Amino acid sequence: MSFEFINTHLQARLHDALLRKRHQVQHATARKITINNKTYLNFASNDYLGFGDNAIALNELPALGSHSSALVTGYQVQQHALEQYLCAQLGYEAAMLFSSGFSANSSVIKALFQDKTVAQHSAVFQDKLNHASLIDGALHANAALIRFNHNDMNHLRARLEKSTAQHKLIISEGVFSMDGDKAPLSELLALAKQHNAWLMIDDAHGFGVLGKTGLGSCEALNTEQLPELLVITFGKAVASSGACVLGSKHFIDYMLQFNRDYTYSTAMSPLIAGLTLARIKAIKTADDKRAKLKANISYFKQLAKQHNIAVMESSTAIQPIVLGCAEYTLNVANKLKKYGVWLTAIRPPTVAHNTARLRITLSAAHTKHDINHLVNSLVGALV
Template sequence: MSFDFINSHLQARQQSALNRKRYVIEQASAREIIVDNKHYLNFASNDYLGFADEPTVFEGMQSLGSHSSALVTGYQGAQQQLEKYLCAQLGYNNAMLFNSGFSANSSVIKALFQDKAIAQQSAIFQDKLNHASLIDGALHANAALVRFNHNDMNHLRSRLEKSNAKYKLIVSEGVFSMDGDQAPLIELLSLAKAHNAWLMIDDAHGFGVLGKSGLGSCEPLIAADNLPDILVITFGKAVASSGACVLGSSEFIDYMLQFNRDYTYSTAMSPFIALHTLSRIKTIRDASHKRAKLNANIALFKRLANEHKIALMDSTTAIQPLILGCAEQTLKACEQLKQQGIWLTAIRPPTVQHNTSRLRVTLTAAHTEQDITTLVNCLKKAIA
């Protein structure tokens, strides 16, 4: 039979407890979720500040659709307003919007090394735990891909020193999506400068949450004008919207306009989404009370988990993984939690490395102390 490998691959996934499936979500908030008419406490949301259910108010709405790509007629005033606002707040000269963070990450890396002659003199240095979008971009670029151990600056330094590449790009994340820890930005910037390299940071899980004003992992660096060469932020998490923005120098963004195929051949972000996102980000700037509540919830969860001898990873962010190792065991624990009214995600290979399957708990400002107490009690039973 033609394409008979499909069934064999599906069977292999089932046998390895790695099969994935979708659930129809009937209703969801940062705190609760309804699936198949059953109510659960939701500990799988990236709506870290609990903004998704709050209305936004904005003016100037003229069109819901962008009509075409940004290089045809899709680039309207709403998108320009959002780009200019983000540049002013984050300290960059120019920016461009994408419909997803995956597209932004992968396409920027591919486009940067689209010239094969240049790519042959280039190397991309990626943290081993970088998001799939960043890895995919490097795999489809013409440059050499060099991996360094997670947050290991000595290993990265060694890799850089051994490289003969003329053009070097270091790529990392502000907050790592599966481990919840943060990249050492100051050290990364220092290494980049010492080796005449560029630094690209994906701050999907930091923007909106970290920093006094919610500007993310790079907020402490803005005043010193010591920023990554390329910064990618996404709007589908703490901002409770959708899409992404790539920020950099005017020359870099102009280069992307010429050579980034995802941007050229995709319909532009809707002006409705752009204005909604701009309004939400302005609200987030003043949402210190929500960030304080989130941090209090993180501290409470870590304290209760420690009291119950639940071994968490070394994370101080809203992402709190509990590694169980075995994929089958992780699935069973996840199902037991659902039976207790807790909804969270069993993360398994290939998303994470083999033997590191985990329950990925995400906390939000919307959770109550009782919610977190309930979660810890249920976790203790599920992993016993």
């Protein structure tokens, strides 16, 4: 029977406690979420600063749709203004917007290594915990894919020294989405310079939160130190959607010629671009929200330690508890729902086999009472 493998694979996922389902959300904020008419404390959102509920006022509302590709008639003043602002703030010459972070990450790598004639002279070095979009981009690029152990600079150095590639691209996340730890940015930059390689940083979970004014993992760097490629997304701390790739004018001009996702996709909505720019300007001065988030992270870690809850080493809003077994992790997540806590059970293939986890995300919107309830619920569920 045709396509019977579909049912076979679905049954296998169900048997292994790995079957994924969607939940229809009736209402959600960084603090609370309502599903099936029941409201939970929300510890699964990436709205780290709690900006999602804040209204944005614009003097004039742009059009909802851009109506075409950016290379046809879709590149409008709102997209240009957002790109220029980000370039000025982050220290880059040029930028290009994408409608999703996944598209930005994967397409940039594919486009950079689109030339088959240089494939044998090209290599992409990726942290083993990099996001699926980064791995997928490299798998479809005309370059060798070389993985190095997570945040292991000695392993990366050995890989670079062994490589004979002329064109080398090192890729890391600024803040790792499933572990919550940060990349050793200064060491990555030093290794890239030493081996005549480019560095690409995906700062999806750092932008808006890290840095003195929320500009992310690279804010403290001067212009001469910046990674050659920086990807930021707007669906986390910015509480919007879409992404931006920043680099030299030369590089962005190259992307405009060879990036198929950009060429053949309808451009980002002018309305989204205008609203996102206004939100980023607000983030620049959101020192109180960043301070509140930092305090909440510290408070949660303190309580977790008091109750012997083994949280991973992370100083960011992402606080994972690795439980190992996928079925057990799913059961704990379901128990937490009974306590009024919404948490996601992260299971393979999103994370490695035997590393299923509860991915707790904290927000500036959470109160101490919320965090107390979370920890008490974890104590009751982790039995």
